[in-house]
Amino acid sequence: MVFATTGNLAPFAGAIPLEVIDVLVVLNALRTAFPPWVIRDR
Numbered sequence: 869m870v871f872a873t874t875g876n877l878a879p880f881a882g883a884i885p886l887e888v889i890d891v892l893v894v895l896n897a898l899r900t901a902f903p904p905w906v907i908r909d910r
Contacts, residue, residue, distance in 0.1 A: 871877040 872882050
């Protein structure tokens with residue numbers, strides 16, 4: 869982030885990690901939206 873604030877990071881290079889983080893956040897939200905699979909011994 870220091871490189872980005874000083875202008876040493878191209879916008880495209882900074883956008884890629886942000887998009888990866890966005891995808892991970894959406895996947896995590898979907899994971900918590902559904903009930904977990906419960907494994908039971910019978």
